[in-house]
Amino acid sequence: MFTSDVLKGRVALITGGAGGIGFEIAATYARLGAKVMVASRNQERLDGAVTALATEGLTIQAIRTDVRNYEEVQSAVATTVSQYGGLDILVNNAAGNFHCPTADLSPNGWRTVIDIDLNGTFYGCHAAYPHLKKSEYGGCIISIATMLGLSGWPGAAHAGAAKAGIISLTRTLAVEWGDDQIRVNTISPGPIGDTEGVRRLYQETGREELERKKTALGRFGKKSDIANAAVYLASDLGQYITGENLVVDGGRWLKYVAA
Numbered sequence: 001m002f003t004s005d006v007l008k009g010r011v012a013l014i015t016g017g018a019g020g021i022g023f024e025i026a027a028t029y030a031r032l033g034a035k036v037m038v039a040s041r042n043q044e045r046l047d048g049a050v051t052a053l054a055t056e057g058l059t060i061q062a063i064r065t066d067v068r069n070y071e072e073v074q075s076a077v078a079t080t081v082s083q084y085g086g087l088d089i090l091v092n093n094a095a096g097n098f099h100c101p102t103a104d105l106s107p108n109g110w111r112t113v114i115d116i117d118l119n120g121t122f123y124g125c126h127a128a129y130p131h132l133k134k135s136e137y138g139g140c141i142i143s144i145a146t147m148l149g150l151s152g153w154p155g156a157a158h159a160g161a162a163k164a165g166i167i168s169l170t171r172t173l174a175v176e177w178g179d180d181q182i183r184v185n186t187i188s189p190g191p192i193g194d195t196e197g198v199r200r201l202y203q204e205t206g207r208e209e210l211e212r213k214k215t216a217l218g219r220f221g222k223k224s225d226i227a228n229a230a231v232y233l234a235s236d237l238g239q240y241i242t243g244e245n246l247v248v249d250g251g252r253w254l255k256y257v258a259a
């Protein structure tokens, strides 16, 4: 759908980029000409991602990183810059979540998800900033959120609060870093059918049909829907978009509010 050089020459660092939606973004970016670094904790998964894309002849590297650790995030950014000569795009995609009613949620469980999702996103933005502002294309940050951050997320207060924080952080940075020509946006996916999370949460629990019906379009999204949105925002096609939360959810949140 995009011309094959739409991201040519750009360097992208993608957290949680070895699996799920993050890997789909990494693969799509690489196919469209970007030089990609993926960063997450599981070395086997990282190796698998590099091997899978190497067979297509695509440029991708991996670095073991826990986004809860600021030094490790700084090191992932520094390695990306030293390997590829700069940094143009940061995608904060890494996240953790588990279902738990808030009354039963331990402070440690709360802290863990806030640490990965919200603190990890801040660490990425903060460590990447000096490099993004040198980008010849204009730096770009995309963080993956969800509208459940804004509506509230019964059974996942920790993840909902973290995603709301990410959307707020994004709007703040869009203004603070606008003069540096860095664009800062979020994408809010709805239920993405070809992910482990939706398989576990909805398909294995018999709630698939119910959850499909909650979307205006009556169907789940695909990982490629999110990757395409991430290309649009990172490329020149989105060069006047900043501080935006691009909702890619088949009309789920609107139906939730309107119906």
Ligand SMILES: NC(=O)c1ccc[n+]([C@@H]2O[C@H](COP(=O)([O-])OP(=O)(O)OC[C@H]3O[C@@H](n4cnc5c(N)ncnc54)[C@H](OP(=O)(O)O)[C@@H]3O)[C@@H](O)[C@H]2O)c1
Pocket: 015, 016, 017, 018, 019, 020, 021, 022, 039, 040, 041, 042, 043, 045, 065, 066, 067, 068, 092, 093, 094, 095, 096, 116, 144, 145, 146, 188, 189, 190, 191, 192, 193, 195, 196, 197, 198
């Ligand atoms: N799936 C959906 O329907 C859906 C809907 C709305 C929003 N989202 C959002 O979309 C993004 C991707 O979702 P997904 O379904 O693809 O999730 P996923 O398959 O669980 O992927 C999450 C990734 O984050 C990495 N990660 C977790 N903790 C980390 C840490 N401490 N440091 C570094 N990396 C870490 C994981 O890799 P390691 O385990 O190797 O570290 C994994 O690759 C998330 O932000 C999620 O909240 C998803």
